[in-house]
Amino acid sequence: MSLPGVKCKVSSCKYWKSGEQCDASAIEVNVDGGGSNARQSEQTNCHTFESKNS
Ligand code: SF4
Numbered sequence: 001m002s003l004p005g006v007k008c009k010v011s012s013c014k015y016w017k018s019g020e021q022c023d024a025s026a027i028e029v030n031v032d033g034g035g036s037n038a039r040q041s042e043q044t045n046c047h048t049f050e051s052k053n054s
Pocket of ligand 1: 009024046
């Protein structure tokens, strides 16, 4: 079952499902470079990501 309300374009992630869906049970999103103070969406990313090829 995919995570409701999560839209993801990272098709190289092993949790990714067609239709821009995420199949993980939960996700963790962090600020690039650490801390908790992002200023733009580009400074955040999903740390639940795992490469399909690893
Ligand atoms: S775990 Fe993160 S990167 Fe992977 S499909 Fe879900 S939202 Fe996307």
